[in-house]
Amino acid sequence: MLDDIAIRVRQNIGIVTAVLLFTILYLLYNLAHPKGFSSAVLVQNGDEIFALAMLAMAQTVPVLASGLDLSVGAVMTMVGCFASYLLTGAGGTPLHLDIFGLHLGLGTFPGGVSGILLGIVVCLAIGALAGFINGCIVVYGRIQPIIATLATGAVYIGIALFLRPTPGGKIDEDLNWALTNSLGDFAATVHIFGDGAAAWFAPIAWIPVPFVLLILIALLVWVPFRRSVLGRAVYAVGSAEGAAYMSGLPIDRAKIAAFTLAGFFAGCGGLFLAIQTSSGNADIPQAGAYTLNSIASVVIGGTSLLGGTGSAIGSIFGAMVLRVISFFFRIFDIAPLLQPLFEGLILLGAVCIGALGVLRVKNTLELFR
Amino acid sequence: MSDAVLTRHAFLTLSGISKRYAGVRALEGVDFACERGKIHAVLGENGAGKSTLIKIISGVVQPDSGSMRLAGQDVSFATPSAANAAGVVCIFQELSLMPDLSVADNISISSPPRRFGLIDARAQRRRAEQLLAEIGCEDVNPLMRVRDLPLSRRQVVEIAKALGKKPQLLILDEATSALTSADVEKVYAMLARLKAEGVAILYISHRMHEVEALADRASVFRNGRHIETFDKGKRSTADIVQLMIGRDIATQYPPKPPRGSPPPVLDIENLSWDRRLDRISLRVGAGEIVGLGGLDGQGQKSLLLALFGVLRGVTGQIIVEGREVRPGSPAAAKSVGIALVPEDRKTEGLMLPMSIADNLVIASLDAISTGPLVDRARESDMIKRAIARLQIKIGAPGDAVSTLSGGNQQKVVLAKWLMTEPKLILLNDPTRGIDVGTKQELYRLMRELADQGAAILFYSTDYDELIGCCDRVAIMYDGRIVRELEGDELTETNIIASALNIDAATPDAAGATHA
Numbered sequence: 001m002l003d004d005i006a007i008r009v010r011q012n013i014g015i016v017t018a019v020l021l022f023t024i025l026y027l028l029y030n031l032a033h034p035k036g037f038s039s040a041v042l043v044q045n046g047d048e049i050f051a052l053a054m055l056a057m058a059q060t061v062p063v064l065a066s067g068l069d070l071s072v073g074a075v076m077t078m079v080g081c082f083a084s085y086l087l088t089g090a091g092g093t094p095l096h097l098d099i100f101g102l103h104l105g106l107g108t109f110p111g112g113v114s115g116i117l118l119g120i121v122v123c124l125a126i127g128a129l130a131g132f133i134n135g136c137i138v139v140y141g142r143i144q145p146i147i148a149t150l151a152t153g154a155v156y157i158g159i160a161l162f163l164r165p166t167p168g169g170k171i172d173e174d175l176n177w178a179l180t181n182s183l184g185d186f187a188a189t190v191h192i193f194g195d196g197a198a199a200w201f202a203p204i205a206w207i208p209v210p211f212v213l214l215i216l217i218a219l220l221v222w223v224p225f226r227r228s229v230l231g232r233a234v235y236a237v238g239s240a241e242g243a244a245y246m247s248g249l250p251i252d253r254a255k256i257a258a259f260t261l262a263g264f265f266a267g268c269g270g271l272f273l274a275i276q277t278s279s280g281n282a283d284i285p286q287a288g289a290y291t292l293n294s295i296a297s298v299v300i301g302g303t304s305l306l307g308g309t310g311s312a313i314g315s316i317f318g319a320m321v322l323r324v325i326s327f328f329f330r331i332f333d334i335a336p337l338l339q340p341l342f343e344g345l346i347l348l349g350a351v352c353i354g355a356l357g358v359l360r361v362k363n364t365l366e367l368f369r
Numbered sequence: 370m371s372d373a374v375l376t377r378h379a380f381l382t383l384s385g386i387s388k389r390y391a392g393v394r395a396l397e398g399v400d401f402a403c404e405r406g407k408i409h410a411v412l413g414e415n416g417a418g419k420s421t422l423i424k425i426i427s428g429v430v431q432p433d434s435g436s437m438r439l440a441g442q443d444v445s446f447a448t449p450s451a452a453n454a455a456g457v458v459c460i461f462q463e464l465s466l467m468p469d470l471s472v473a474d475n476i477s478i479s480s481p482p483r484r485f486g487l488i489d490a491r492a493q494r495r496r497a498e499q500l501l502a503e504i505g506c507e508d509v510n511p512l513m514r515v516r517d518l519p520l521s522r523r524q525v526v527e528i529a530k531a532l533g534k535k536p537q538l539l540i541l542d543e544a545t546s547a548l549t550s551a552d553v554e555k556v557y558a559m560l561a562r563l564k565a566e567g568v569a570i571l572y573i574s575h576r577m578h579e580v581e582a583l584a585d586r587a588s589v590f591r592n593g594r595h596i597e598t599f600d601k602g603k604r605s606t607a608d609i610v611q612l613m614i615g616r617d618i619a620t621q622y623p624p625k626p627p628r629g630s631p632p633p634v635l636d637i638e639n640l641s642w643d644r645r646l647d648r649i650s651l652r653v654g655a656g657e658i659v660g661l662g663g664l665d666g667q668g669q670k671s672l673l674l675a676l677f678g679v680l681r682g683v684t685g686q687i688i689v690e691g692r693e694v695r696p697g698s699p700a701a702a703k704s705v706g707i708a709l710v711p712e713d714r715k716t717e718g719l720m721l722p723m724s725i726a727d728n729l730v731i732a733s734l735d736a737i738s739t740g741p742l743v744d745r746a747r748e749s750d751m752i753k754r755a756i757a758r759l760q761i762k763i764g765a766p767g768d769a770v771s772t773l774s775g776g777n778q779q780k781v782v783l784a785k786w787l788m789t790e791p792k793l794i795l796l797n798d799p800t801r802g803i804d805v806g807t808k809q810e811l812y813r814l815m816r817e818l819a820d821q822g823a824a825i826l827f828y829s830t831d832y833d834e835l836i837g838c839c840d841r842v843a844i845m846y847d848g849r850i851v852r853e854l855e856g857d858e859l860t861e862t863n864i865i866a867s868a869l870n871i872d873a874a875t876p877d878a879a880g881a882t883h884a
Contacts (some may be wrong), residue, residue, distance in 0.1 A: 007512045011471075228489040232470075236478060239469035246429070246465040247478045247530075248450025265717045308469030363674065364645050364698070365717070 014302015015314035046208035055267030056297035056315035066307030067145030071153030073287035084169025084280025127267015135259030151307030160282035194326035227252025386435030428452035471512035501675035505555035558667030601764035622837035634824035640685035660839035708786035726766035776807030
């Protein structure tokens with residue numbers, strides 16, 4: 001038994017390191033923060049972390065199958081722009097398409113609660129579809145993932161720009177309020193648990209909604225996927241594609257599933273970002289920054305860029321580590337222009353700590369295995 | 370037994386199977402049959418068509434012409450999984466394991482036990498434990514990643530994985546080449562059990578004594594053709610070798626020169642490393658071939674790696690030609706005249722996608738460069754010399770080295786190091802998975818190099834080879850050299866007794882190891 005635990009810890013040392021690093025950094029942050037350890041700080045941090053955590057999960061799945069997805073930021077941005085049309089609530093939104101000098105009316109997208117729920121489903125489906133297209137291009141077009149997603153990423157950004165040449169649109173205010181605050185605020189907005197005043201509810205009312213969503217998505221999407229045959233095949237493809245093929249695994253379906261899931265997670269991120277900012281914005285630098293940070297989160301979270309080992313859970317902690325670092329700039333009042341420099345140095349340091357094990361290797365051949 | 374009788378009882382029948390790769394004939398009009406409850410050995414040099422035969426039977430490649438019948442039904446397998454579904458399971462020479470997945474994951478990879486549609490990790494683990502127990506290897510923890518296991522254990526996992534597919538026809542392609550002798554015994558017992566259950570078994574091995582011990586029947590292949598099938602005992606080993614290579618071989622091993630007392634090239638004193646090498650002292654003289662024997666994993670490989678500068682934290686003295694050296698990397702070892710033919714030619718010996726020519730000169734770029742630039746004329750000259758010297762059969766030097774057969778690949782590894790003109794050559798089981806003909810050429814070459822004054826340290830898992838090739842054999846046990854055997858002492862009984870660290874003088878103990 002102890003043996004088994006030791007083996008598991010050794011095999012997941014990357015994730016364990018990321019969790020420890022996050023815990024230490026976040027404790028320090030709360031200690032230094034004037035309003036540390038309060039629900040308000042937690043809520044604010046949850047809102048800031050959520051989208052990146054989603055993109056980190058998105059990036060993890062293709063990376064596990066030995067592919068990079070450079071379109072996650074673009075998918076996020078595109079889904080956000082769609083959301084700014086579909087989640088307006090109240091009376092709904094009239095949709096129309098202006099293209100090649102034509103003006104095509106597309107009817108009215110419904111408002112109200114059912115309209116909002118439908119809008120959420122459509123937005124997530126668009127994200128998954130974008131990922132599915134990536135997967136098909138990689139598998140059937142036999143194009144390297146990094147190139148395929150570089151190209152589709154540009155297409156998705158193009159669609160986003162077409163939808164929102166300038167930032168705008170609107171998101172239902174109740175939706176914004178309900179999802180970006182604490183569970184208590186959520187219950188009060190959607191009128192459940194006695195508007196959040198139920199006695200049993202009080203002990204958990206302080207928990208920020210984004211954290212709950214994060215945990216739900218991890219438990220309901222990632223964990224089952226990891227334990228499915230398709231999920232296993234994704235790891236197998238990243239570990240040794242030839243051996244996976246020879247073992248009769250569905251490697252094509254596994255790759256398509258990996259990219260589709262990436263699109264879905266990126267869609268979740270885009271949806272939340274739009275809800276949080278109450279608008280759609282085809283922000284190209286932001287899309288790029290999110291893509292690069294998603295890769296950094298994956299690495300900090302202990303997933304090998306070579307594929308085969310790691311977990312989306314680790315990547316969530318990787319994303320949180322990355323975000324907490326930037327929180328420190330606020331309390332220590334570091335000049336904004338210096339922030340990228342410090343961020344880079346700290347990132348480098350964190351990755352180096354993860355690689356310290358190299359020094360203990362006594363057989364240098366093992367470094368290349 | 371006539372072919373007609375063979376076909377009537379056959380479980381698997383191939384008729385008129387041909388296959389070409391890019392115009393090169395791999396199989397030509399092959400008729401072949403095997404039966405349930407029989408172990409059928411397939412023999413032939415590398416390049417004889419055995420691998421292609423297996424790949425066709427197991428659905429990896431499709432034949433250009435010919436037909437295949439399994440249990441009386443016409444079949445053709447488009448993929449390995451289609452073959453598996455029909456009960457045809459192959460244990461490939463190139464391991465088909467996923468290094469980052471756990472042993473349990475790997476064993477159940479193609480049909481994991483499920484609960485509520487998801488993989489049941491606990492059931493999967495139990496299954497792995499059961500299968501590993503069936504081949505007597507309970508020591509492998511199913512949670513371990515395959516990456517963290519030594520080669521011999523990986524092969525055990527590979528066998529367990531194949532067993533888990535409930536084979537009707539089991540194909541073993543050099544599946545025991547990396548196993549320790551203890552594990553080989555267990556695999557034999559497992560094969561006997563499967564045979565009794567009526568499983569048809571195809572067995573490919575280059576170790577003649579294995580074939581003799583196991584096979585009920587054998588088929589010899591040469592140049593893509595099926596030459597002959599015969600029952601156990603109908604042919605002598607010499608006959609079989611003759612059939613395989615189609616020409617006479619005078620003696621298997623080159624003669625050993627008379628022993629003198631050559632000046633030492635390598636002198637090791639009290640070499641220790643990380644509890645796995647324990648105060649080793651050994652001398653290898655110029656012109657000497659010294660064998661490293663013993664059970665697998667007693668520190669032989671570590672010793673070679675320590676000498677080649679791969680290990681950190683080595684203590685003790687290494688003296689090469691009278692000068693103490695302390696190589697900190699393979700590059701440093703190379704500069705003092707040490708060469709190593711590594712354990713795994715595919716990952717450590719060669720850069721598979723690069724050309725034969727590039728691989729041949731990769732260790733001696735210094736010698737053919739002027740400043741930072743490689744001199745093309747000197748390079749092509751060196752390549753020509755290397756290919757001629759080792760008689761490597763190739764199309765063009767520009768072809769990827771991965772296109773060569775295993776034996777020729779190993780020759781490229783050796784040639785690469787010969788180009789550096791080493792004083793000390795370390796060989797880590799260089800004949801693993803190599804056909805008889807190429808093995809003999811390697812033996813001849815080793816002796817030639819020794820005669821030219823090189824010192825050779827040669828680790829082999831094949832006792833026969835150690836006895837035939839080496840002037841002296843150092844037997845290792847638990848990181849120590851327990852005995853050095855020389856001259857008449859160099860017998861299989863002595864090697865085995867020393868390897869097990871038992872006193873050869875006790876006849877009971879020595880006898881027991883043969884049982």
